[in-house]
Structure formats: C-alpha cells, structure tokens
Amino acid sequence: MPRTKQIETLSEQRCHEGVQGFYRHMSNACARPMRFSVFVPPQAARGHTLPVLTYLAGLTCTEETFVIKAGAQRLAAKLGLILVAPDTSPRDTGLPGEDEDWDFGTGAGFYLDATASPWDQHYKMYSYVTRDLPNAIAANFPADMNRQGIFVHSMGGHGALTSHLKNPDTYRSVSAFAPIGAPMRALWGEKAFTKYLGPDRDAWRRYDASELLRIRPSEAKLLIDQGSADQFLDEQLKPEILARACETAGQPFELRMQPGYDHSYYFIQSFIEDHLHHHATILKAPGTADNL
Amino acid sequence: MPRTKQIETLSEQRCHEGVQGFYRHMSNACARPMRFSVFVPPQAARGHTLPVLTYLAGLTCTEETFVIKAGAQRLAAKLGLILVAPDTSPRDTGLPGEDEDWDFGTGAGFYLDATASPWDQHYKMYSYVTRDLPNAIAANFPADMNRQGIFVHSMGGHGALTSHLKNPDTYRSVSAFAPIGAPMRALWGEKAFTKYLGPDRDAWRRYDASELLRIRPSEAKLLIDQGSADQFLDEQLKPEILARACETAGQPFELRMQPGYDHSYYFIQSFIEDHLHHHATILKAPGTADNL
Numbered sequence: 001m002p003r004t005k006q007i008e009t010l011s012e013q014r015c016h017e018g019v020q021g022f023y024r025h026m027s028n029a030c031a032r033p034m035r036f037s038v039f040v041p042p043q044a045a046r047g048h049t050l051p052v053l054t055y056l057a058g059l060t061c062t063e064e065t066f067v068i069k070a071g072a073q074r075l076a077a078k079l080g081l082i083l084v085a086p087d088t089s090p091r092d093t094g095l096p097g098e099d100e101d102w103d104f105g106t107g108a109g110f111y112l113d114a115t116a117s118p119w120d121q122h123y124k125m126y127s128y129v130t131r132d133l134p135n136a137i138a139a140n141f142p143a144d145m146n147r148q149g150i151f152v153h154s155m156g157g158h159g160a161l162t163s164h165l166k167n168p169d170t171y172r173s174v175s176a177f178a179p180i181g182a183p184m185r186a187l188w189g190e191k192a193f194t195k196y197l198g199p200d201r202d203a204w205r206r207y208d209a210s211e212l213l214r215i216r217p218s219e220a221k222l223l224i225d226q227g228s229a230d231q232f233l234d235e236q237l238k239p240e241i242l243a244r245a246c247e248t249a250g251q252p253f254e255l256r257m258q259p260g261y262d263h264s265y266y267f268i269q270s271f272i273e274d275h276l277h278h279h280a281t282i283l284k285a286p287g288t289a290d291n292l
Numbered sequence: 293m294p295r296t297k298q299i300e301t302l303s304e305q306r307c308h309e310g311v312q313g314f315y316r317h318m319s320n321a322c323a324r325p326m327r328f329s330v331f332v333p334p335q336a337a338r339g340h341t342l343p344v345l346t347y348l349a350g351l352t353c354t355e356e357t358f359v360i361k362a363g364a365q366r367l368a369a370k371l372g373l374i375l376v377a378p379d380t381s382p383r384d385t386g387l388p389g390e391d392e393d394w395d396f397g398t399g400a401g402f403y404l405d406a407t408a409s410p411w412d413q414h415y416k417m418y419s420y421v422t423r424d425l426p427n428a429i430a431a432n433f434p435a436d437m438n439r440q441g442i443f444v445h446s447m448g449g450h451g452a453l454t455s456h457l458k459n460p461d462t463y464r465s466v467s468a469f470a471p472i473g474a475p476m477r478a479l480w481g482e483k484a485f486t487k488y489l490g491p492d493r494d495a496w497r498r499y500d501a502s503e504l505l506r507i508r509p510s511e512a513k514l515l516i517d518q519g520s521a522d523q524f525l526d527e528q529l530k531p532e533i534l535a536r537a538c539e540t541a542g543q544p545f546e547l548r549m550q551p552g553y554d555h556s557y558y559f560i561q562s563f564i565e566d567h568l569h570h571h572a573t574i575l576k577a578p579g580t581a582d583n584l
Contacts, residue, residue: 013554013558014519014552014553014558014559015558015559015561016561016562017562020558068557071363071366071561073558073561074363074565227306229306260306262305262306265360266305266306266307266312266365267305267306267307269308269363269365270306270307270308270309273366
C-alpha cells in the first residue's frame with residue numbers, strides 16, 4: 001500500500017521566505033484521505049535537511065488552525081524547523097454519529113487507534129500520526145526524520161505526550177499547551193475512550209499520559225504551559241495529576257502556570273516562541289545528526 | 293448623540309501580556325452597531341498613554357481577520373502600540389442587495405461616505421473610521437490620540453491612504469500591504485464608486501489616493517509592500533500608478549516588490565514587523581507628545 005507516501009498539493013504560499021503548504025494523501029491506517037499542512041523554512045532552499053516539529057491540535061480544529069493562529073512560522077523560519085500539522089480526525093467516513101458531537105468523532109480523533117466498532121474502521125489517528133504522516137513527510141520534504149519533536153494543545157497535548165512516551169527515540173523533544181494530562185479522569189477522555197476503546201478501563205491506560213508515565217518515563221524534559229484562567233482547567237485538563245505522575249516517575253518536566261491566560265490561541269501565540277526554542281535546543285544540540 | 297463613545301465588551305483575552313478585546317458600539321455615521329477589535333499592550337498597565345495604530349482590512353474581512361492572521365500582537369506588545377481594527381462595512385442594514393456580491397456591500401464598505409441612495413443611509417465608513425471609531429477609542433482606552441497611524445491591506449490600503457492624505461495631522465504615519473492605489477482605474481473601485489457615489493467620476497477623486505496625491509501630498513513617507521505573485525496585481529492594485537503619482541507630487545514613498553508573495557495574510561505576516569517598526573519610529577520619535 002504505497003499510496004500513503006504520495007501527496008497531492010492543495011496550495012503552497014510564500015511565507016517568511018519559506019513555503020506554507022497544504023496537502024492531502026490517502027492514509028493506510030485511517031483508510032481515508034487525510035489533510036495536513038507543512039511549513040518549510042528558507043534553509044531548505046540551501047540544501048539542508050531539517051528537523052521536523054509536529055503539532056497536534058485540539059478538539060474541533062483542523063490542519064489549518066495552528067497555521068493561521070499560532071504565529072509559529074516567523075521563528076521557525078529563523079530556527080530552520082519544518083512545522084507539520086495534521087487534521088484532528090478522519091472526515092466524511094460515513095460512520096453513523098460521527099458528526100453528532102463536537103467532542104467526539106469528526107474533529108475529535110483523540111490521537112488513538114480505535115478498537116471498538118464501528119470506529120475501528122477509520123479512527124486510527126495514533127497510527128496515522130506516528131506512521132503514515134511521517135512516511136509522507138520523509139518522502140516529500142527535506143526532513144531529517146532522526147530529529148523529530150512533537151508539541152501541542154489540549155486534546156493534541158494528550159496525543160503528543162502519549163506519542164512521545166511510546167516513541168521517545170522518534171520524538172526526541174516534547175511540549176504541550178494546556179494538555180489533557182489525565183484523560184481517564186476527565187469527561188472528554190472518558191467519553192471518547194469509552195466509545196473508541198470500549199468499556200474496559202484497563203485498555204485505556206496506553207492512551208493516558210499520566211498512566212504511561214508510571215511504566216515508561218522518558219529522558220526528554222516535558223515543557224508544559226497552562227493558563228490560569230483556562231475555562232477547562234479544573235474539569236478537563238488537571239495538570240496537577242500529570243505533574244504528580246511526572247514527579248513519581250522521575251520524568252523531567254516544567255509546568256508553567258501562566259496568570260490570566262485562557263485556552264485560546266491568544267494564549268498559544270503568547271508562548272509559542274518558548275516552545276520552538278525548547279524543541280530547537282534539543283533537536284539541534286551537538287551530537288544530533290546534522291547541526292545547522 | 294453620545295452613544296458612539298459607549299462601547300459594549302464582547303470579549304477580552306490575555307495575549308502577550310496585554311489584552312486582545314472585541315467590542316461593539318453604535319455608530320452615528322453608519323446608524324448601525326459596529327464591531328471593532330483593540331489590542332492593548334502591557335505598557336498600558338504601567339499608566340502610559342500609548343500611540344494608536346489603526347488597521348483597515350480588505351474585502352470580505354471583519355474586525356477579527358487582522359487579529360487572528362497578521363501576527364501583529366507580539367511586536368506591538370514590545371513596542372507599546374495599541375492596535376485597532378474596525379469591521380469592513382456596516383452589516384445587516386436591510387438595504388436590498390447588500391449581500392449579493394462579495395466585492396460590494398457587506399464586507400466591502402470601501403472606507404468612503406456613500407452619497408448615492410440607498411447606500412447613503414448606512415455606508416459611511418469614512419466618517420466611521422475617522423470620527424466615530426477614534427472617539428470610542430479615546431473615551432475607552434489609554435490612547436494618545438495625538439499619535440495615530442494607519443495601515444492596511446488591499447481595499448483597506450486604499451482607505452488608509454485616503455484617510456491619511458485627507459488628515460495628515462491626525463494620522464501621522466501610514467503604510468499599506470498591496471493597496472488598491474488607483475481605484476478609479478480598477479474594476480473593484482469602478483463598481484463600488486459607481487454604486488456608492490453615483491456615476492459622476494469627478495466626485496470619485498476624493499476617494500482615490502493617486503488623484504488625492506496631486507492636490508495634497510503629505511510629508512510622511514508611505515511604506516508599501518506588494519507581493520510579485522499577487523493574483524490581483526495587474527487588474528486591481530496597479531501600484532505603478534500610485535508610485536508615479538507619488539513621484540509627480542513629491543510624496544515620499546517606498547514601494548517594495550516582494551518576490552513570490554501573494555495577496556494573503558501569509559504575505560502580511562511576513563512583513564508585519566517592518567510596518568510596525570515604521571509606525572513606531574514616527575509615532576514615538578523625539579518631539580512627539582509622550583515618548584516611552
């Protein structure tokens with residue numbers, strides 16, 4: 001099934017001397033066409049292969065949200081980082097109920113591989129993000145796949161943390177904005193996990209960062225920013241559970257509570273530079289494959 | 293009619309240590325409620341009054357477009373600039389035909405005062421931008437109205453240039469992204485001016501920057517960025533006519549053709565910093581009222 005690597009260009013536009021593009025390809029995992037965006041910084045024109053930083057967005061977002069609202073291209077163009085943002089779920093699968101709720105189905109793939117029917121037919125976002133998407137990036141962009149990082153927001157934060165913890169050699173740097181850090185203990189997570197994974201809570205643990213940390217902490221420092229005025233802080237995000245799990249497991253982390261900030265991209269754009277520097281420092285450190 | 297100064301807060305969110313807000317008020321000129329956005333940088337919390345930079349957006353945009361897509365808040369927060377962005381037209385006026393075309397009526401006010409019926413009932417965007425909106429800003433924000441600049445995009449570019457040229461003492465700095473520089477000689481402009489101002493082309497001159505320059509050039513340097521791959525370059529924007537008018541009139545200007553850039557906000561965000569520096573240099577120069 002080689003089609004995953006073939007991509008269709010939807011648009012490419014000049015941005016900060018690099019190229020902001022939108023693409024579509026067939027995902028083997030999801031058995032659906034998937035859209036994603038890529039920002040290629042100007043260093044690519046000079047023949048470099050570049051580190052890849054993948055962003056996983058939150059509920060209701062698309063591959064465009066980060067591109068438009070986060071203000072990341074400016075610094076990525078200076079640091080020489082390729083930015084990749086997938087869509088947040090398969091779309092138009094025809095599965096009954098996929099469009100009924102804003103926090104489940106379309107726009108809410110939760111970056112896991114569904115095992116419960118009928119969602120297991122298409123909702124395989126974990127395999128999509130960790131396999132199909134990197135394959136397409138490696139085949140079509142000047143990417144150094146030995147230098148990948150992953151970062152995110154909210155539901156995406158959950159996806160990034162679990163993707164990193166399961167694949168620390170692939171994603172060498174990780175950070176999150178307002179992540180769902182303990183989805184098994186949050187309403188969003190309980191609802192999604194029940195429908196995607198079935199009622200057996202033991203099967204949920206492999207997609208809960210706070211649970212995963214117990215069995216396999218990583219060596220990379222988790223950078224986490226969390227707004228103190230976030231409307232989802234107490235009910236859904238619960239960073240204190242994640243922080244406690246990090247402490248218990250010996251996982252290096254930095255949780256920064258940001259006074260007055262909410263859950264929006266105004267929050268994200270305010271601290272995006274710190275995150276890009278965090279990743280660039282790790283991905284371009286001496287000893288990595290190709291320092292610029 | 294004091295209501296123009298009273299504003300209703302729709303939302304306020306923390307952003308780069310300042311506040312990004314959206315507001316609504318009754319416009320006397322338009323006889324309709326109008327929405328606008330304001331970014332107040334963190335210097336305001338230290339008791340300063342700050343320069344005001346007003347952005348006029350292009351066709352189909354709203355008061356939100358610049359806020360989300362231009363990436364201006366980061367540097368405005370450092371430079372201590374208040375950013376103001378009005379909507380691009382009155383909305384829901386009930387006038388027949390206002391929603392028929394994307395380049396006329398709703399989202400296409402062209403920053404002029406309509407004189408032809410029925411548009412003269414509500415489409416008074418020139419008076420709104422130059423009078424009602426500044427009155428609301430002066431009354432509700434820590435603004436130094438003696439230090440105002442104006443800048444923009446496309447249709448807004450046209451609006452900024454004419455607003456500045458008619459009021460050089462009010463708007464002391466001016467710049468534009470891909471402006472409609474000679475609307476009387478472009479299809480967008482001809483259509484809008486015919487419907488808003490009537491068929492007498494002599495009456496159009498007061499809203500055409502290239503014509504206005506002949507009779508009243510200003511002392512402030514116009515900074516103009518134009519993408520060479522802009523899809524509207526030859527048919528609608530015609531920067532060469534504007535440049536020639538500047539040369540003939542002795543108006544200082546800098547027209548920068550940017551290779552490969554199109555008409556989008558990817559272009560704008562790539563050069564927004566140069567524009568903010570351009571305005572800050574003028575508005576905060578020695579001799580202005582209140583240097584920070």
